[in-house]
Amino acid sequence: MTNTVLSDSTQIMTGAQSLVASLEAVGVEVIFGIPGGAILPAYDPLFDSAVRHILVRHEQGAAHAAEGYAVATGKVGVCMATSGPGATNLVTGLADAYMDSVPIVAITGQVNSASIGTDAFQEADIRGITFPITKHNFLITDPAGIPAAIAAAFEIASTGRPGPVLVDISKDALSAKTTFQWTGEVDLPGYRPTIRPHTRQVQQAAKMIGEASRPVLVIGGGVSKADGGAELAELVAKTGIPVVTTLMARGMFPDSHPLNMGMPGMHGTVAAVGALQRCDLFIALGMRFDDRVTGQLSTFAPDAKVIHCDIDPAEIGKNREADLPIVGDAKLMMAQLIQELEHETLQDLQPWVTFLTSLKERYPTDAGDPSDDYLLPQEVIKRIGELSGPDTIFATGVGQHQMWAAHFLPHQLPHKWLTSGGAGTMGYCVPAAMGAKVGKPDSVVWGIDGDGCFQMTNQELVTCALNDIPIKIAIINNESLGMVRQWQTLFYNGRHSNTDLHSWRIPDFVKLAEAMGCVGLRAETPAEVDMVIKQALEINDKPVVIDFLVHKDAMVWPMVAAGTSNSDIKVAKDLAPAWDEEEL
């Protein structure tokens, strides 16, 4: 990479040049952003820089694109916006990245330091606003502080439990002259993440595993962040312990593996939920006992001792008490555990595995009732997965289509699955897919989106069309806010208040796609599904949007109703699995 601004020696330059030089020095390849008044000085040196800037259409898109880039590449994603509304438009993306521990750095312009606090034009206290939704943030008013803040921001975003960091820089700091000096050194006396797990704790974990007859490995997003796929595969091969992968960890362990029981939680598989409810040892790796996983906490995994390994000590004991806490990186933890298990003889796990395998066979995830008359959303998503190659990256929106995508896509490889888990951000799909495609231009990138979600951020397809980012978006169009509608059907006597979007009629997604410079396709009957998917896969020079007009009454099953026990999971309306017939 050529550094057009950065020189080897110390030199005099503006704060804005210092910012761009710092971003180059830290290895930034691409920034998603929109210029405006306060950040304007930064866009001048950026014009000459080797750093690629992608001009998005809404700052929320910039933040989600930075997330998509980060998840797909493992690098830090970067977004940039001006002060006031530019910065506040980033907020949803920052909150999303905070909930899902995605390493991004947001750079915002701020009004002149002399005007801060005066309600100046386009002033917003973005540092104060983002205190609760960033891992850390900075307000820089002295140009000399820019390189150190950028170095610290990238260090904090990418290490320990990753997360978003915001650097707010006043316009006068960007404009003033400063001496640029890049050391890359970071001085943060209060920031010392624990990476290496305590050996004695891992030894204790091995001992507990040796004593367990119904253990389960519950894999969370932390294993993905730690890139622990190989260690996990080895751990399972060595022990034969069944695996459950949370929404954030889909793909970290192949779905085709007989010991993968699938996703747990509110819309988890019966086998995964059954594994958690019946286990005697719950081995939590990089997962945080989110309420969507646990349901009613008091009845969750009632017989289990818990080994909880997380890089963030505050997650351990937050929702569920841990019998054995282990603070550290999931990858290192598994590598150490594999060694410690050399000294252990495991119990016979066969009855346990047989029980779970039986649940898995008897209660496959509901794929809907096929018909020649309408499109089944589950089937559409399944075919997209089957017809696309193993290297395909999938992004989703939030809702029914997201849950179906979690169940029916192949999920064989790590880092191919981008979804908004903790925050549940509708509108994540299109910009996240864009960011992923920028980071992995040689991979096919599909966005599986809902018609509601799509209407929140689809304008980024204009960005894609103009910047040679040929993503493919499948709109699972049930002309409603499907998940909300499902809840209304089940819990509000079928009173569908304000969930009808009429999106079979308006907007015309095919025309909308074409207007945005994309190819627009539509499928209305089962016979057309494969045809349009194949057509989309053949187009590589433009973004493609497919409008799949699907059956609007399809529901996501299984389901654990909010606040109820996981043991009360329903596989279809009023239909519970026959747990108790099984002797264990």
Place this chain on the structure above:
Amino acid sequence: MSAFHTLSVLVQNQPGVLARISGLFARRGFNIESLAVGPTENHELSRVTLVIEVESDAVLEQITKQLNKLVEVIRILEFDPGEAVRRELILVKVRADGRNRSQVLEIAEMFRGRVVDVAPDSVVVEATGGYGKIQALLMLLEPYGIRELVQSGSVALGRGTRAITDRSRYDKTPKSERA
């Protein structure tokens, strides 16, 4: 069962640190009973003393863990009652005229308080002490009529030689003399 705990939090002396700490307590639903913040022996550092009421040890643990995640927080100590000196300061304006001023002064003296302002029908008493002492003083002054009361947050310091900065980069003790 709820109980009071005193946390001493060493932080980098930077703008916004207090907002981060108070915001953390507000959004996570933790209660602050009192809060005092001020400079330390080192101009790079500030020290925050928090008295918190928690329902269980698990909540206390969660509070300290969340505080520790703040990048500017360097170290947190929780003081056991026997191991630390705690003080709060009050300024209290009490109704007192020629007829009962001497009684008020006598009460203040018993608590080693000082009268820092006298007016024809009131006095301002300054007193420091632990929570119990201050409460006892206020109880005795109450019958005379308390016009105004201001109270500082509690500050606390561990007893003995050890310091919150021990074995940190801010430890000024020569290495040879460290415990």
